[in-house]
Amino acid sequence: MGVKDYDYEWMLDRVYSKVPVRLGSGERFVPPKPQVVHIPGKTIIRNFNEISDKLRRDPRIVMRYLLKELAAPGNIDESGALIIHAKFSSSAINTLLSRFIKTYVICPNCGRPDTILRKKGKVWVLICEACGAEQPVKPI
Ligand SMILES: [Zn+2]
Incomplete structure (x- = not known):
């Protein structure tokens, strides 16, 4: 491949990357909102399985990320909720989940x-x- 061809391909890449990408389904991606509830000493994300499903990520991966960042122990219960064994605000959970989506879900x-x-x-x-x-x- 000559230098010229390379430049042309590079240029095409640039052009295409500036074209707005339409979703196949025609809808915009709306990040799932965590349903956070608190019980004494614990933070529960009730729709955790649903969130992981929507992000198409293994719940264990999402859990590992959150627990590592929060430096807290936790587990997924039989209903698919994530139980974090410490108290965190809904906004802290939201922020972390957004960060996960930005880094591990959205194409840069x-x-x-x-x-x-x-x-x-x-x-x-x-x-x-x-x-x-x-x-x-x-x-x-
Ligand atoms: Zn992409």
Whole structure:
């Protein structure tokens, strides 16, 4: 491939990346809102399984991220709720979940949430099904 071809491809990439990407279904991605309830000494995210489903992430991965960031123990109960064994505000949970979505769900190239998270050896890669971009991410 000559330099010229390369430049052309690069230019095409640039052009396409500026074109607004439409969702296949025609709807905008709305990040799921966590339903946070508190009981003494515990914080519960009731719709945790639903959130993980919507993000297409393994609930255990999402749990591991949240618990690591919160530095608190926790578990997923039989109803699919996440029980965190410490007290955190709803806004703290919201902020963390948004950060998770931004880092581990949304494609940095096209901004779409149609991604999968894959481990390649020790490296974790966010692969976008919409635009094909691959982005290494910090392992959880
Ligand atoms: Zn993408």
